[in-house]
Amino acid sequence: MKIGIIGSGNVGGALGKIRGKNGHEIMFSSRNREKIKTMAEAIGKNACYGLPAEAARFADIVVLAVPWGQAKSALLSAGPLNGKILIDCTNPLKPDYSGLAVGGTTSAAEELAKLAPGASVVKAFHTTFAALMQSDSRMFGSTNPTGFYCGDDSAAKKVVADLIKETGLEPLDVGPLSYARYLEPMAMLMISLGFAQKMGTNIALKF
Amino acid sequence: MKIGIIGSGNVGGALGKIRGKNGHEIMFSSRNREKIKTMAEAIGKNACYGLPAEAARFADIVVLAVPWGQAKSALLSAGPLNGKILIDCTNPLKPDYSGLAVGGTTSAAEELAKLAPGASVVKAFHTTFAALMQSDSRMFGSTNPTGFYCGDDSAAKKVVADLIKETGLEPLDVGPLSYARYLEPMAMLMISLGFAQKMGTNIALKF
Structure with a gap:
């Protein structure tokens, strides 16, 4: 499949790497062109890069993996997403990471869905650490984490x-x-x- | 230890049963005197029952296990809890179970803590199903659920x-x-x- 990734951070990088290895075509997009x-x-023949709007046009699946403060503008810069699948990986953290900026009566996913009315929005890849998704194995003993x-x-x-x-x-x-109202918290x-509790990023949840 | 349980539902019942078996002294309290x-x-010599205020006076640990709609009045009817440990097992569901009635900038646990300023409030026993805690075993294969x-x-x-x-x-x-703001969702x-998703109550999370 053709996957457009908006965001050049750890999550976008981890997903792009795994996707490229599995034979999908990847287009990265970000304001950070060099990155x-x-x-x-680094991925090679299955990957290219461009503007968010180019990645959105190119892709069957658009992955939004930017900090919450940039999520709305990044999504709008991608242009209309009619008929595309939009995977929302954001966590709506406050700028100082002290808590959630969105919650209770709505969710980041629902707010983003309002901005992309033609897209099929799926909330995913936001409950496991990027470091875990980038590591060699996703296994904890004989079990792997749940991807909610x-x-x-x-x-x-x-x-x-x-x-x-495919991500393991x-x-x-x-x-x-x-239900993003519950997944995001x-x-x-x-x-x-x-x-904050210094447990590190090699932690995960299993349903 | 002396444990006072406010609430005659599944959660209070499950906790009381396990606690009584482990040699703690239990006092149940509820508006439903017969229950x-x-x-x-059913527990026998380690268990008795009384009014919420009696259970609170009797107990080192007060377990609040009532529906959210009754939580504040039940807590107030228990009287002052200075120096006691208060275990808040509530989930602040809306009356129609469609979502959380409290969230985002506060939590049920924090709201209850304001009503019991002398108590040490701990949020616990609200993320696993009562049916699971009442069953013969808490094991899922070779692992047991996390008690957050x-x-x-x-x-x-x-x-x-x-x-x-002790609960397994x-x-x-x-x-x-x-952090009850995250545990409650x-x-x-x-x-x-x-x-709602009909997976049943034999489900749990492992950290």
């Missing part, structure tokens, strides 16, 4: 479930997109445990 | 960690009481998976 050039060259995801379009979710499986995680469809818990 | 009488008699908890008083948390271990769960201190996710 995505390096990322694409949610969305309203079952065909899009099936595609994303396959991508999660055990896909778990938790329900409609509004759960991810915030993991982030807080990893950093 | 707590039956519950206490949080609170601001480390001595109180140590006591609660031992109770979690693996205790995990996730941090200060404000995570519990809501599990509740939604169990009921």
Whole structure:
């Protein structure tokens, strides 16, 4: 499949690397042109790079993996996503990482879905650390972490479930997109445990 | 230890049963006098029952295990809890179970802590299903679920960690009481998976 990745951080990098290895075509996009050039060259023939709007046009699946503060502008710069699958990997952290900026009566995923009304939005790849997804193995002893995801379009979710499986995680469809209201705080818990509680990033949840 | 349980539902029942077997003294309390009488008699010599205020006076540890709609009034009817450990097992569900009634900038645990300023509040026993805690075994294959908890008083948390271990769960201190803002939505996710998504109650999370 053709996958456009918006964001040049750890999450986008980890996903791009795994996707490229599995024979998908990747286009990286970011404001940091030098970084995505390096990322694409490291993958080789299956990867290229461009502007967010180019990545969106190129892709069947658009992966949004930027900090929350840039998520809305990055999404808008990608242009219309009608008929595309949009994988929202964001965690809506406050700028000082002290908590969630969105929650309770809505979620980052639902807010982004409003901005991309033609896309099939799936929340995924935000509950496991990028460092874990970039490491050589996803195994903890004999088990692998759960890759939680949610969305309203079952065909899009099936595609994303396959991508999660390729990443070495055990896909778990938790329900409609509004369940991001629970997945996002759960991810915030993991982030807080990893950093504020100093447990590190080699931690994960198994359902 | 002397444990006062406020609430005659599944959670209170499961905790009381396990605690009584482990030699703790239990006092059940609830508006449903007949039910707590039956519950206490089923446990036998280590268990009795009374009014919430009697259970609170009797106990070193007060377990609050009622529906969220009754939590504040139940807590107030228990009277002052100065010097006691209060284990908050509530999940702040909306009356129609469609989502969380509290969240984002606060949590049920923090709201209850304001009502019981002299107590050491620990959030615990709300992320695993009562049915699981009541079953013969807590094992999933060779592993047991995580018993997540949080609170601001480390001595109180140590006591609660031992109770979690006795319940057959693996205790995990996730941090200060404000982390209930993340644990409560995570519990809501599990509740939604169990009921709305019809996965049943034999599900759990392992950290």
